[in-house]
Structure formats: structure tokens, C-alpha cells
């Protein structure tokens with residue numbers, strides 16, 4: 017269950033004062049809470065590519081080097097997408113007999129060759145992109161919604177999202193999920209369900225039943241409906257009698273979009289949010305759940321969405337690819353109680369740059385940047401109400417000569433730098449730099465997939481459009497370098 | 503159980519990433535969590551006076567008008583204290599046969615007439631003041647520790663707190679508590695225990711067993727030991743078979759001391775901390791616990807420490823004093839499930855000024871101030887890493903003509919002001935101002951107790967000092983106006 021732009025602090029169990037997520041809180045109480053779990057990137061597309069490939073975006077190509085340290089993703093105009101050479105864990109599960117379904121947002125490319133059914137999934141109900149819009153269908157087409165190989169409509173057309181945020185999409189995505197679970201379970205077939213819902217991604221939405229029910233406004237309504245959906249899915253697993261044979265992981269693709277102000281989520285006590293490599297940008301609300309197999313509790317294991325690749329394949333008895341570096345770690349020993357903590361670093365990338373690294377409770381910032389002063393003055397603030405010297409800065413700062421050191425145990429909000437003249441700094445920094453140097457020396461970057469844009473690749477005429485009479489004229493191809501401003 | 507300077511965000515159940523409070527989290531899971539519970543003041547002494555009298559400090563005299571909107575408390579030099587005319591709820595319980603004990607910090611005055619045994623308590627183990635020090639016993643005496651009427655030693659002398667923060671005080675305070683519970687229970691006597699521990703107040707301390715055990719440094723060690731203490735007390739109530747007949751309330755006297763940096767606690771997603779009337783200064787981590795009587799869950803009832811006065815007296819069947827305004831509300835209907843929410847405002851005072859008011863989910867700031875620019879430049883920062891226009895300001899700002907409006911549901915961090923030109927502002931502000939005007943029109947201020955200081959009133963020669971040969975020479979009395987800088 018991968019949420020979109022949901023923040024660490026949005027769940028009751030992670031301290032949101034509204035305490036409006038009873039199903040997630042119950043799931044956490046009966047499962048393993050992972051407060052030190054990270055996305056592989058502070059933005060959607062790279063994070064999702066990393067989850068499915070078990071590899072950092074810098075390796076799988078989900079980055080741009082058009083400019084330094086820029087967040088790039090897959091808008092409709094993007095030419096690139098998930099390379100054929102990349103191995104997605106659903107592909108490997110498929111080979112062992114799993115039936116795999118993605119429900120919701122794909123975000124690994126818009127063109128035909130990037131379709132999820134060509135990359136390990138057997139079924140799809142959802143869209144290749146965010147539900148941005150509505151567009152005029154002239155300068156840009158509305159995003160298509162697919163059932164499997166073909167589109168069955170578009171957002172704001174067949175799949176409505178009203179201006180005041182009413183939409184039945186979470187209801188549909190939940191129904192799709194429980195239907196799939198019942199169907200596969202009754203066939204006694206092993207399955208993978210990738211529930212990639214997006215109600216907490218701007219523009220926010222909720223169904224009529226949930227609209228106006230939260231203390232938190234529309235964002236809270238969306239949260240409440242997703243929490244309800246989680247409850248429905250767990251109930252379906254129980255009713256289908258596969259709860260004792262299913263690993264359920266709940267997380268989010270990046271931190272809450274703090275720039276959206278009250279229309280964004282909460283990163284709890286953490287600094288800044290989405291788009292940044294501060295904790296608010298990449299610390300994710302994560303729960304691992306498997307009654308009878310995973311002991312209820314809390315683990316401070318450093319985790320990453322990429323670990324889902326490795327852990328899942330281990331559980332399915334599939335060997336890892338040997339021809340490439342996999343960044344994901346097998347968390348099975350921690351989840352199932354044989355080991356307490358696996359010592360592993362967390363790498364915080366922004367585009368082509370390693371911005372920070374966490375080793376145990378220490379985080380070293382090598383580069384820092386929120387966004388440009390120009391963007392900030394135009395009203396885009398990734399750190400509203402927050403101001404920490406040399407961390408929330410609007411110029412790109414290179415700290416590689418003397419990284420900024422933070423102890424995340426004593427200082428989860430990254431407010432108090434440890435002095436470079438302290439014994440603690442002198443003891444810890446060489447160990448961290450060793451990790452950094454090893455990482456750089458072994459790095460073979462993938463070919464950047466997010467450098468080029470072209471209006472002709474947009475969803476003008478997706479497969480199936482002809483049956484619906486919804487094909488739009490495709491403009492002439494004109495490739496250009498995409499502009500990534502932050 | 504009243505903590506000292508513990509923040510809303512310090513408990514696992516309120517979202518601290520360290521999740522190091524298993525006993526409190528269990529207490530919360532089995533009890534009623536109150537995320538919208540407040541202290542009556544952002545500072546120790548006034549908050550504690552309000553708890554015991556059920557009245558705002560502006561009424562019971564725990565404020566100063568030496569300067570506008572200043573936080574005043576009871577340092578050793580303070581001349582004033584709890585006036586005899588004030589009625590403390592232990593006094594009233596005493597009359598119905600309760601035996602009352604205070605363990606830990608009193609903070610309602612230093613002079614003999616303010617001794618807790620003259621104000622409703624039968625027993626005392628603790629101190630009249632914070633454990634500041636160590637002093638030289640010449641310019642200032644170390645704070646005495648009392649057993650009942652007489653001192654039995656002093657902090658840093660008989661009651662050690664080492665420079666690295668080792669002390670057995672929480673162990674002692676816990677032992678005192680469980681001993682009291684066993685003794686009174688075996689005598690089948692009704693009792694009130696006021697467990698006013700202070701390990702999370704600077705200078706922090708923990709016993710050897712807990713030192714170095716937390717991810718959070720010394721602050722976390724202190725937290726862990728207090729959490730352990732809570733577990734011991736609940737266990738004692740169970741063993742003594744009085745758990746089904748005892749209301750247990752856990753809270754804190756003010757927000758975490760954010761100015762203490764990593765030596766202070768966490769206010770979670772809230773703005774600023776102790777000393778301020780922003781949410782971080784007064785929102786308290788509160789749990790009400792009474793298995794079998796209080797249904798486990800969460801209540802968004804707006805609560806105040808002053809409600810403990812009113813609720814406790816209702817439970818004991820004691821009539822409220824009729825000759826004065828009591829600010830505390832009887833929460834029994836909410837705690838015991840008959841009513842969902844009692845609509846009542848929260849008043850945020852700083853010294854002699856009403857700074858803000860909360861009505862339902864809306865908070866209106868009438869005055870705002872963190873501290874002076876001079877203090878800030880000297881390094882005292884109540885809002886480290888935080889910067890919100892017109893809320894974290896260093897000049898005193900009067901917003902009474904157009905209060906700053908915040909919706910705490912959508913914006914718990916108080917970052918996004920609601921525009922005065924919005925329909926929401928225009929609808930809500932008159933309702934709030936009506937509450938404010940009613941409050942002001944009914945206000946009869948108490949005589950300020952915290953205006954005068956005098957070195958001669960310090961704890962030079964407390965009762966019992968002669969037996970220990972620990973009386974110090976009392977300097978000549980010289981009363982002067984206390985200086986309250988923020």
C-alpha cells in the first residue's frame with residue numbers, strides 16, 4: 017500500500033493530533049511500526065521506480081542531469097521511462113507464478129513501451145500519471161485511466177474529480193483491491209497487489225461520504241477515506257483467509273507536500289517536506305503487518321522502500337539478480353524476529369547528487385538546498401514556518417569538505433548542528449565519509465531517463481481511445497530538454 | 503502525575519520517533535488520550551497554582567504586573583506564594599477524609615506560610631523549587647528537600663545530582679509513591695497522590711540504570727525513567743487492588759523547553775515551546791486512565807489542568823466553592839462517556855495579559871511575542887528553527903483590533919493565518935470576540951503574588967535545618983521588584 021505525498025506525521029500512531037486513522041493505528045498496534053523508514057527519493061516517480069527495481073534512481077535512470085541536484089519526474093511530456101533492462105520485482109514474482117496487479121498511479125513513463133503490463137504486472141486499474149488537471153484537451157490531454165492494456169476514460173471526464181474535491185476514486189481503488197484479493201484467493205493463486213492510491217496528492221479528493229468529515233479539512237477527508245480503504249483491504253484478506261499468508265506493507269512515496277500549506281499533509285516533528293532531502297522529505301509512515309508472523313512492536317531498523325524488492329523476493333524464494341547492484345536490503349531477519357538491527361546506511365539523493373547520508377542515528381548533509389530564492393519569492397516554500405541555517409537555504413551549498421552533522425535521536429527536527437570541533441563529530445564523520453566514499457567509488461550511474469520532454473508523447477491517443485472515440489490529434493514531435501527548477 | 507517541562511511530542515503515543523515510552527503508550531491504549539489538553543500557563547508556578555486552585559493565575563495571584571505580559575514564577579527569592587484565601591482541591595478532599603501526599607516539586611512559594619502542609623497536603627516528600635544548582639550556599643542556598651514539615655537535606659548535598667546528570671531522585675519519588683499507595687490502600691483510606699516529578703526539567707537527570715539508554719541522550723534517559731515510574735505506580739495500584747477505584751491523570755505543567763535545544767523535550771508538530779502562548783507552550787501530553795470506568799479511546803475535548811480541580815471534587819462528591827469563579831470544568835461527563843464534547847474556551851495567558859483564546863478548533867491570537875531581540879541575540883530562542891510572521895516575533899505585537907486566526911485542525915503548527923477578508927474569519931471572529939469580551943468583563947484579578955523579591959526569603963534556614971546542622975545565616979531583608987525579562 018503506497019500512499020502519495022502522505023507525511024510521516026499524518027497517522028494517529030505517528031502523532032497527528034487529529035487521531036483520525038483508526039484502521040492504520042490498529043494495523044500498527046498489531047504489526048511492526050517502522051519510524052525510521054525512508055523513501056529512496058523525495059519525489060514520486062524516482063521513488064516508485066526505486067521501490068519496484070530495488071535500486072536507487074541514480075542507478076535505474078530515474079533522474080536528470082540537465083542541471084545539478086534537480087528533482088525530476090514523469091510529467092505527460094516525458095520521453096523516458098522505466099528502461100527495459102531494469103528488472104522489477106513483479107517480473108520475477110510473475111515467473112514463479114504470482115499474479116500481479118497495480119491499482120492506481122504508475123508514474124514510470126507515459127509512452128507505450130513503459131506500460132506496467134510490459135513490466136511485470138498482469139492487471140492494472142489506474143493511471144500513468146498524477147491526476148493533475150483539468151486540462152482543455154487541446155494544449156494537454158486529460159490523464160487516461162486504464163483497465164489493463166487499454167484506457168477506459170480520462171480523469172475529469174469519465175472519472176470525475178470536482179472542483180470542491182469530490183471523487184469516487186478511492187472507493188473504486190478499494191473495490192478493485194478487495195475484488196482482486198477475493199478472486200485470487202478463491203483460486204488459491206499467489207498474488208501481489210500494489211495499491212498505489214493518490215487521494216492525498218494535490219488536487220485532493222474524497223467521496224461524498226467522507227467530504228467534510230475531518231478536523232483537517234479536505235486533506236483529512238482524503239486521509240480518512242484511505243484509512244477506511246486500508247481497513248477494507250485487511251478485512252478482505254481476513255475474510256479470504258489469506259491474512260496468515262500475506263505480508264502487508266504500508267508506506268508513502270515521499271514526504272508531505274509542505275508547500276501546499278493546509279492542503280498538504282504533516283511531517284510531524286521533521287524538517288521541511290517533499291522535494292527536499294531533509295527528514296520531512298523522505299521519512300515515511302511505515303507499517304509491516306503479518307499477524308502470527310510479524311510480532312507487534314516498534315523497530316528502529318533503518319529501512320527503505322527499496323527493501324520491499326529484496327524482502328519480497330526473499331520471501332518468494334527468488335534469487336536476486338546478480339548482474340547489478342541492488343540497494344534494497346532483505347529485512348526478513350528483522351521483520352520475523354531473528355535479528356534486531358541490520359546496520360546499513362540511507363542515501364538521500366536529489367537528482368544527480370548525493371545530498372546526505374544517514375549512518376545509524378547520525379545524518380551528514382553533504383549538499384543542502386530547499387529551492388531557489390526566485391521560486392521562494394514566487395510563493396513556493398518547501399519549509400513553511402521553518403528556518404534552519406545552512407539546511408533550509410535557497411542557494412545550493414556544498415558541504416562536502418565539512419558536512420553538517422545531525423544526531424537524529426537527540427534532534428529529529430535537524431535544528432542543532434553538531435560542532436565540527438566536537439569529539440563526537442571527529443569520531444563519527446570519518447566513519448560516515450568512508451560509507452560515502454565507498455558508495456561513490458562503486459557507483460555506475462544509469463542513463464538519465466528524465467532529461468528530454470516532447471509534447472507529442474502526451475496521452476493524446478492511448479491504446480483503447482479509438483473504441484471510446486476519445487483519440488486526440490497528436491502534435492508533431494519536438495524533443496527538448498526538460499526544465500527542472502528545483 | 504504532573505511532569506515538568508515535558509512536551510506534547512515526547513510520548514510515543516503522541517508521535518515521538520524514538521517510541522521509548524512503553525508504559526505511557528500502554529496507559530494511553532487502555533485509557534483516554536486527550537490530544538487537546540492544555541496547561542493554564544506556559545510556566546511552572548502559575549500552571550501548578552492553577553491546577554490546585556482550579557483558577558487562572560490571573561485570578562489566584564500567580565502573575566506579576568511589574569511589566570506587560572511577563573512570565574513570572576517562584577524563584578527562591580520570591581516573596582509571594584499561594585494566598586491563604588485560595589482554596590486548593592486537596593484542602594476540600596482532606597475535609598471528606600482523604601489523605602493527600604505531594605511527591606516532588608511544589609513551586610507555590612518558598613516562605614513558611616506557603617508550605618504544602620498548610621495548603622491541603624498531609625504528607626510531602628520533595629522540594630519547594632526546581633533543582634537548580636549547584637550553588638555555593640553563600641550567594642544562594644541549595645534547595646531543601648522536605649519530608650513533611652521539615653527539611654531532610656538539600657539538592658547537590660544529601661540529594662545528589664551529578665554534573666553528568668546522575669541522580670536517584672526519580673527512583674526515590676517512585677518508591678515514595680508506591681509506598682504511599684500500598685499504605686493507604688491497606689488501611690482502606692481514600693487518598694490523593696500528586697506525583698510532581700521533575701527529571702525532565704533542566705538540569706536533567708536519570709539514575710545509573712537509565713543513563714545512556716535512550717536514543718535521545720540525557721533527556722530521553724529521564725523520559726525513560728519517568729515512563730518506568732508510571733509503570734511502577736500503575737502496577738502498585740493494581741497490586742493494591744485499588745485500580746478500579748482510582749482516577750489516574752497524566753499530564754505536564756507546560757510545553758517542552760525548546761530553548762534548551764537537545765536538552766529539552768519535543769512539542770511534536772506544534773510551534774515554539776515553554777514561555778510562549780503558541781501551542782508548543784501550553785498543549786500537554788495528557789492521558790486519563792481508569793480501567794472499567796473510562797473507555798479506551800481518544801477525546802478531542804478541550805481540557806485544562808484546572809479541570810482536575812473540578813472533576814476531582816465532583817468525583818468525591820464535594821461541592822464547588824460558590825464565592826469565586828472556578829475556571830476548571832467538570833470533565834466527568836466526557837471521561838465517563840455520557841457526553842461527547844463540552845463546548846468551552848481555552849484562555850492563553852502570559853503574566854497579566856490574555857494573549858490568545860481557543861474556541862472549538864479556532865485559535866485567535868490577541869497579542870504575540872516570543873522574547874525580546876536582546877534576549878534572542880544572547881542565545882535564548884523559544885522557537886528554534888521556526889519562524890512564522892507575527893507569531894514568533896521579538897517585539898510585543900497587539901493584534902486585539904484584528905486578531906490572528908488559526909484553524910488548529912487544518913493547521914496545528916500555526917503556520918497559516920486565515921485571511922481577515924475571508925468568509926471564515928468574518929464568521930468566526932465575532933463569536934470568539936464575544937467569548938473574549940465576556941471573559942474580560944467578568945474578570946476580577948487577584949493581587950499579583952510575583953512582583954516582589956527578597957534574598958532574605960531564600961531557603962537559608964528551613965524548618966528542620968537545626969537538627970541537621972544545616973542552617974545558613976539569613977541576610978538582611980531587602981525587598982525589591984523582581985525583574986521578569988520575558
Ligand SMILES: [Ca+2]
Pocket residue numbers: 020021059060217269270
Ligand atoms: Ca508523491
Ligand SMILES: [Ca+2]
Pocket residue numbers: 505506507545546703755756
Ligand atoms: Ca515546568
